[in-house]
Each structure stands twice: as structure tokens, then as C-alpha cells.
Amino acid sequence: MPISRRKAIGAMLTGTAVVAGVQKAPAASHEKLSNKEMVAMLYDTTLCIGCKACVSACAQVNDLVPDTGDSNGLYQMPKYLNDKTKNIIKLYEDEKTGLRTFVKAQCMHCIDPACVAACPMAALTKNEKNGIVQWDGTTCLGCRYCQIACPYNIPKFEWNEVNPKIVKCQFCDHRTDGKGPACCDVCPREAVIYGTREELLRIARKRIADNPGKYYEDRIYGEYEGGGTQVLYLSHIEPKLLGHLVPLDHRSIPEQVESVQNTLYMGFLSPVIAYAALTSYMKKRWQKHEEEAKHIEEETGLKEQL
Numbered sequence: 160m161p162i163s164r165r166k167a168i169g170a171m172l173t174g175t176a177v178v179a180g181v182q183k184a185p186a187a188s189h190e191k192l193s194n195k196e197m198v199a200m201l202y203d204t205t206l207c208i209g210c211k212a213c214v215s216a217c218a219q220v221n222d223l224v225p226d227t228g229d230s231n232g233l234y235q236m237p238k239y240l241n242d243k244t245k246n247i248i249k250l251y252e253d254e255k256t257g258l259r260t261f262v263k264a265q266c267m268h269c270i271d272p273a274c275v276a277a278c279p280m281a282a283l284t285k286n287e288k289n290g291i292v293q294w295d296g297t298t299c300l301g302c303r304y305c306q307i308a309c310p311y312n313i314p315k316f317e318w319n320e321v322n323p324k325i326v327k328c329q330f331c332d333h334r335t336d337g338k339g340p341a342c343c344d345v346c347p348r349e350a351v352i353y354g355t356r357e358e359l360l361r362i363a364r365k366r367i368a369d370n371p372g373k374y375y376e377d378r379i380y381g382e383y384e385g386g387g388t389q390v391l392y393l394s395h396i397e398p399k400l401l402g403h404l405v406p407l408d409h410r411s412i413p414e415q416v417e418s419v420q421n422t423l424y425m426g427f428l429s430p431v432i433a434y435a436a437l438t439s440y441m442k443k444r445w446q447k448h449e450e451e452a453k454h455i456e457e458e459t460g461l462k463e464q465l
């Protein structure tokens with residue numbers, strides 16, 4: 160039975176174990192899904208022209224407040240994924256080698272998502288029919304374990320709201336008009352397309368076969384990385400240079416580490432003490448994460464497209 164945010168916070172403050180959400184085992188719904196059922200996106204760096212139509216469409220269909228922070232309030236110009244931006248286009252440019260590309264970032268909709276495994280309240284779930292990783296605000300505590308767990312640094316938190324939400328791409332699951340993700344719908348170059356994972360893997364393999372040497376190591380990023388993702392990338396540049404496409408082995412994060420929820424609720428610590436300890440731990444970890452991201456940006460030349 161789902162439990163409310165109010166009950167969960169109350170239980171934490173009184174030291175009572177919250178059972179309904181916490182004892183839920185990490186979702187294994189991915190095991191029931193085949194590539195045929197999973198919806199997916201395929202983004203191809205060689206086709207993207209950096210027009211950012213996908214960024215605007217994403218903001219529009221998701222009713223996001225325009226992010227004008229870096230333009231003195233003049234126009235929408237998000238630099239990073241943030242609480243107002245679920246989809247971003249960045250420019251990678253290396254003046255020494257002449258390598259240059261745009262890259263799109265949003266939630267990767269992992270096949271075995273670390274955010275789902277880490278969430279103690281089952282506020283993040285993997286849809287059993289199509290694999291979309293969805294966030295539900297009714298049970299979210301705002302603990303931000305999902306942020307820490309995500310290997311791609313995707314979920315963002317509304318720091319300035321009284322009732323903050325976790326913000327991330329939900330694969331436009333609210334669009335029931337059959338058009339699919341708005342970013343794919345508007346892309347003038349079909350640089351990002353939508354379909355089943357099976358279909359898109361087939362298309363990606365054909366592009367590789369038809370264009371020998373065009374794509375980095377003839378590889379489809381996301382086919383296996385981190386246990387596989389439902390957003391797939393074809394890139395002519397080494398994926399790790401493109402920011403969020405970090406090198407991961409073929410096992411998912413939940414497979415590799417014990418989930419945060421198991422560690423947190425082993426029963427040895429009262430929830431309120433554990434919460435305080437983890438908040439402090441997370442703050443430090445998050446600062447480190449931000450510093451690393453900045454470092455990668457300086458090292459690789461990855462920057463916003465102006």
C-alpha cells in the first residue's frame with residue numbers, strides 16, 4: 160500500500176520504521192521486459208546541428224519555467240540540467256584535435272536503474288510495460304538518494320520550493336497523443352528518434368554497418384553500459400569526453416553495490432540518526448560530484464552552446 164509523504168516524514172521524526180515503501184525490494188521489473196516492449200530513444204551526434212529545438216520543446220510540453228539565469232533574464236538559455244531543465248544540448252570542442260560535436264543529455268532510463276534501487280520510498284519506479292523510469296511526488300521524502308545513486312548525475316532537486324520535486328526526464332509519459340517524446344517529435348534532423356529498444360538497436364547497427372569508421376569503436380553507447388539504458392547513443396567521438404556518458408562496465412550499479420536502502424534500514428540505526436548522517440554524507444559527496452563535473456568540463460572542452 161502506498162504511504163504518504165506526511166506519514167513517512169512523521170515516522171522518520173518519531174523514529175518509527177517506515178515499512179511499506181522501505182521494505183520494498185529493489186524493483187526487478189526490468190527482468191520482465193524485453194527489448195521489444197521497452198520504449199527507447201536513439202541520439203546520433205553526427206546528425207545533430209545543435210539547434211536546441213528539442214530543449215525548447217521539452218520545456219514547453221513539460222510546463223517548465225524558462226531558465227533565463229545565464230542571460231540576465233532575457234531569454235531561455237539553460238547551461239546544465241537543473242530543476243528547470245530536463246533536456247540539454249552541449250557543445251564539445253577540442254581546439255587541438257579539431258574534434259567537435261553536440262551532445263544531448265537527459266535521463267537515460269536505465270534498464271536496472273540505480274535511482275529506483277536507492278529510493279527508500281518507492282517514489283521512483285520502472286514502468287512494467289515500457290520501462291520508463293518515473294518519479295511520483297506523493298511518496299518522495301526529498302532525501303535525494305536518487306541523485307547520489309545515479310551514475311549519470313541526472314536527477315535534480317527544487318532547492319527553492321517549499322514542496323520540492325525531483326526533476327528529470329519522464330520520457331514525456333504524459334503525452335498520450337501518440338506523438339511520443341517531444342524532443343524526438345520536433346528534431347528537424349532526426350538526430351534523436353523514438354521507437355522500441357529493439358527497433359532502435361537495429362537502426363543503430365545498420366548505421367554502423369553502412370558507415371564503416373564513422374562511429375567511435377562501432378559502438379552503441381547504452382546497449383550494455385551500466386546494464387543497458389533505454390536512451391542509446393551513436394557518437395563519432397569517444398563517449399566519455401561528452402560529459403554524462405561515463406565509462407561503465409556491463410553490470411548495473413544495483414548489481415555492483417548494495418543499495419542505499421539496504422544499508423540505511425538494516426535496523427541498527429534509528430531512521431532519524433541515519434537520516435542526519437546520510438544528509439551530511441550526501442552533501443559532501445554532492446559537492447565532490449559538482450567539482451568533478453567542472454573538472455571534466457575544463458579538461459575536455461565541453462561547454463554550453465551559446
Ligand code: SF4
Pocket residue numbers: 266267268269272273274275292308309310311312313314327
Ligand atoms: S539515468 Fe539516473 S535518474 Fe535516469 S534512470 Fe538511470 S539512474 Fe535513474
Ligand code: SF4
Pocket residue numbers: 216217218221245246265327328329330331340341342343
Ligand atoms: S522525452 Fe520528453 S521529458 Fe524527456 S528529454 Fe525528451 S522532451 Fe524532455
Ligand code: SF4
Pocket residue numbers: 206207208209210211212213214248261263345346347348349350351
Ligand atoms: S532538435 Fe535535433 S538537431 Fe536540434 S539540437 Fe535537438 S537533437 Fe540536435
